[in-house]
Amino acid sequence: MFPYDTALLTAVETTPQTIPDVVRMLQNIESICVDGDGLKWFNWLYLEVTQAVEARVSLADPANPSRFADPRWIATLDVTFASYYFAAIQSSLSGAATPGCWQALFAVRNQPSIARIQFALAGMNAHINHDLPQAVVATCRATSIPPQHGTTQYNDYSALNSTLDSLIEAAKMTLRLRLLGDALPPVSSLDNTLAAWSVGAAREAAWNNAELLWHLTDAPIISSAFLDTLDGLTALASKTLLVPVP
Numbered sequence: 001m002f003p004y005d006t007a008l009l010t011a012v013e014t015t016p017q018t019i020p021d022v023v024r025m026l027q028n029i030e031s032i033c034v035d036g037d038g039l040k041w042f043n044w045l046y047l048e049v050t051q052a053v054e055a056r057v058s059l060a061d062p063a064n065p066s067r068f069a070d071p072r073w074i075a076t077l078d079v080t081f082a083s084y085y086f087a088a089i090q091s092s093l094s095g096a097a098t099p100g101c102w103q104a105l106f107a108v109r110n111q112p113s114i115a116r117i118q119f120a121l122a123g124m125n126a127h128i129n130h131d132l133p134q135a136v137v138a139t140c141r142a143t144s145i146p147p148q149h150g151t152t153q154y155n156d157y158s159a160l161n162s163t164l165d166s167l168i169e170a171a172k173m174t175l176r177l178r179l180l181g182d183a184l185p186p187v188s189s190l191d192n193t194l195a196a197w198s199v200g201a202a203r204e205a206a207w208n209n210a211e212l213l214w215h216l217t218d219a220p221i222i223s224s225a226f227l228d229t230l231d232g233l234t235a236l237a238s239k240t241l242l243v244p245v246p
Helices: 005-011 019-032 038-057 071-093 100-106 116-143 152-159 161-174 190-195 199-215 220-241
Strands: none
Touching: 005 019, 005 071, 019 038, 019 071, 038 071, 038 100, 038 116, 038 161, 071 100, 071 116, 071 152, 100 116, 100 220, 116 161, 116 190, 116 199, 116 220, 152 161, 152 199, 161 199, 199 220
């Protein structure tokens, strides 16, 4: 779709091991994509989020109220989570099977009538609602800590919501432009669409779905069917978020 897609594919072929690795890969994607590529605007927001997580993970003072109780777990989750995004880019650009929720964004990433914030939130929708439950389960398996409400890990996970909410609200103002930079109408149906999407609600649903997937470990057929349904519902939400603004 874009002449630099080969370079973009190369940028996601490595597997990140640390949050700094994730940041470098996101920065590389940002440097490759032009402003007229909708992927750039989700990637821009995701980079902002990842840098905010990195800053909190790096806090050394246990008395700092912003410090995570289990920063190593959050760091592992962050890297695992990002890998799903990079895998989606890789599969889409290589012509392999790609989750429908991601393909909904990739298929229209060159459409100038869609606003930058629409691409950003459609990416967040795909990444949180579809990828995050799987990333939580993978992290819990790697650390031998079951996903449960009320645990240290859940509390750290939920503590990110306020940070993410503030970044999303700022992004709604910064990215309120069409893909090529033209201003949107002062009032449009987009406002209702954006107001209906909540990062906190999406992340809570993702944790609930992670708990469900954890209990379906011994039922792979049911687990696979659940993920297919989750992808379908998330894809529908992405398509709604990406309806062009009149």
